[in-house]
Amino acid sequence: MKVIIHGGFFSESATNQETKKAKQDALAEIVEKAYRFLTSHTALETVVYATSLLENNELFNAGIGSQIQSDGKVRLSASLMDGKTQKFSGVINLEDVKNPIAVAQKLLNYDDRVLSGEGALAFARNNGFEYFNPITAQRQSEYEAKLNQQERKGTVGCVALDAEGNLAAATSTGGKGFEIPCRVSDSATVAGNFATDFAGISCTGVGEDIVSGALAAKIVTRVTDGFTLKAACDKSFEELKPFDGFAGVVGISAKGEIYHCYSHPYMVWASFDGSLQAFN
Numbered sequence: 001m002k003v004i005i006h007g008g009f010f011s012e013s014a015t016n017q018e019t020k021k022a023k024q025d026a027l028a029e030i031v032e033k034a035y036r037f038l039t040s041h042t043a044l045e046t047v048v049y050a051t052s053l054l055e056n057n058e059l060f061n062a063g064i065g066s067q068i069q070s071d072g073k074v075r076l077s078a079s080l081m082d083g084k085t086q087k088f089s090g091v092i093n094l095e096d097v098k099n100p101i102a103v104a105q106k107l108l109n110y111d112d113r114v115l116s117g118e119g120a121l122a123f124a125r126n127n128g129f130e131y132f133n134p135i136t137a138q139r140q141s142e143y144e145a146k147l148n149q150q151e152r153k154g155t156v157g158c159v160a161l162d163a164e165g166n167l168a169a170a171t172s173t174g175g176k177g178f179e180i181p182c183r184v185s186d187s188a189t190v191a192g193n194f195a196t197d198f199a200g201i202s203c204t205g206v207g208e209d210i211v212s213g214a215l216a217a218k219i220v221t222r223v224t225d226g227f228t229l230k231a232a233c234d235k236s237f238e239e240l241k242p243f244d245g246f247a248g249v250v251g252i253s254a255k256g257e258i259y260h261c262y263s264h265p266y267m268v269w270a271s272f273d274g275s276l277q278a279f280n
Helices: 017-038 043-055 100-107 117-126 137-145 207-212 215-224 229-238
Strands: 002-009 076-082 087-094 114-116 156-161 167-173 193-195 199-205 247-253 258-262 267-272 276-279
Touching: 002 017, 002 043, 002 199, 002 247, 002 258, 017 043, 017 156, 017 267, 017 276, 043 076, 043 100, 043 156, 043 167, 076 100, 076 193, 087 100, 087 117, 087 193, 100 117, 100 167, 114 117, 156 199, 156 247, 167 193, 167 199, 193 215, 199 207, 199 215, 215 229, 215 247, 229 247, 229 258, 247 267, 258 267
Parallel strands: 087 114
Antiparallel strands: 002 156, 002 267, 076 087, 076 167, 156 167, 193 199, 199 247, 247 258, 267 276
16 A cells, blocks of 8 residues: 655745744644555555645645635635546635535546536535635735736645455645636546546646646556566656656556656655655
């Protein structure tokens, strides 16, 4: 059993050591909780659980404390993929809900598994997800002052391999801040979140770059075709270089390989397979 999570890219981590340590400590706590959860749950259940914990921590740009779009609203996107069943579900630009990943999980049981905007919100309300305002005082202050919003690139995600050998991946984001209202990121697409019975990948970074590189699906396809997880990631990241793609990934293969990589510094991540094996 293995689990790896990420907390996105954080430009302030380069200069604010207190903030960086707080995020590292939070990731260490969450990844250990996720592993304990994994011991008695499936990979699918675990990635939802871990991503919900990340969404509930205002240090990260997903769920509570998400970035605010240019019209003053927060719109959340999240997706989930079960490597065992090959089912993908997601929500795009969902407003006024605490845990978009939980809404994505609910959608796995439906034929129409990716919803956006008003339709996603109506589905959430019809399934018992109550009103929640994810804007924190800090994010509101940042929005009003327009401080560093364009530099912060963040998403959260989790990949898990359970005791039965099943893989799952989940990704959630609050966007990049000050974007055109209803801009679509990679997080609720197979470019940003993908899993099969060969590998699972969750991405973070600039959504447009990740979509241009078809990154998560490409990496998993290469693992399916015989690449090691590291080789698949490294080759796919080489293909981002012509357009200076800004991305980071965490992943696990069915063989138990666990790997992370990124094209720019300061992606925050942690992994656990019985002890804290890797941490940044």
